[in-house]
Amino acid sequence: MSLADAMLRRRSWPAVTDAAPTHDQLVPLVEAAASVADHASLRPWRLIELRGHARVRLGAALVEATGLEGAAAEKLAAKPLRAPxxxxxxxxxxPSIKVPDWEQxxxxxxVGHVLSALLDDAGWGVMWRTGHQTRTxxxxxxxxxxxxxxxxGWLYVGGKTDRILPPRRPFDASEVLSEL
Ligand SMILES: Cc1cc2nc3c(=O)[nH]c(=O)nc-3n(C[C@H](O)[C@H](O)[C@H](O)COP(=O)(O)O)c2cc1C
Structure with a gap:
């Protein structure tokens, strides 16, 4: 399958199963994602795997960031548990005099987008999520x-379900592609 075909087929998976790629399965995908264009090769990124109890710790941090209590806090704390x-x-x-922060x-x-696509292409369900607490x-x-x-944000990764996702709406490139 061509890269274009894989991208056209990619969908975000809001609900996934408990199956997840192992660390060793992730490594070659991360190595491939690292090939994105990178001004001055600064490699201004890193990735952190959160599995098991680490997701519970993230849920607690989300709650701490809001000060919520009771049922609302429980609901927020459970959000990172939506994927394994x-x-x-x-x-x-x-630090760089020629590459500003926005370029980094x-x-x-x-890297996040390419890794999402590679995971999808490898058969995993992925959804990139953030939230108001992301930068707290x-x-x-x-x-x-x-x-x-x-x-x-976080790539939520798990197994694809049997659900048939609706086909992507056709995209008219002429709406965004112009010539100066
Ligand atoms: C940086 C970033 C953050 C996102 N955060 C959320 C989010 O918190 N909640 C959400 O429903 N979608 C979020 N999305 C969008 C989904 O990941 C997804 O792209 C969207 O649901 C459209 O589905 P599709 O990827 O199949 O077109 C985010 C996307 C990006 C790139």
Whole structure:
């Protein structure tokens, strides 16, 4: 299948099964995703796997960031449990006189998108999620981020279900592709 075909077939999977790629299965996909264009090869990104109890710790951090209590807190705390594996996408700003932070964010986002597509193509269900708490102190702390690192969200990864997702609506490239 061509890269274009794989991209056209890719869908986000809001609900996934408990199956998840192992660390060893992730490694070659991350190595392939690392081939995105990267000004000055700064590699301004890293990824963090959250499995098992780490997802519970993230749920607690989401709650701490909001101050919610009771049923609302429980609902928020359960959000990271929607998939067996979360991959935090971290933008790591490196000191550079020629590559501004926004370019470095673009590299990290590119890795997230390419890794999503590669996981989908490998048969896994993926959905990139964020939320109002993504860039809060408790959430940064649980990921042990340094002051120059920011989260771009999490790839929620699991097994694809039997659900038949509706086909993607046809996209008219002429709406976004113009000529100067
Ligand atoms: C950085 C980023 C953050 C996102 N955060 C959320 C989110 O928190 N909740 C959500 O429903 N969709 C979120 N999305 C969108 C979904 O990942 C997905 O792209 C969308 O549901 C459309 O589905 P599709 O990818 O099959 O076209 C986010 C996408 C990106 C790139």
């Amino acid at each position: 594996l979360l991959i935090a996408v971290v933008s790591c700003h490196k 964010d673009a590299v990290a986002a590119g 102190e408790p959430v940064s702390r649980v990921h042990e981020l340094t002051p120059s690192e920011t989260l771009l």
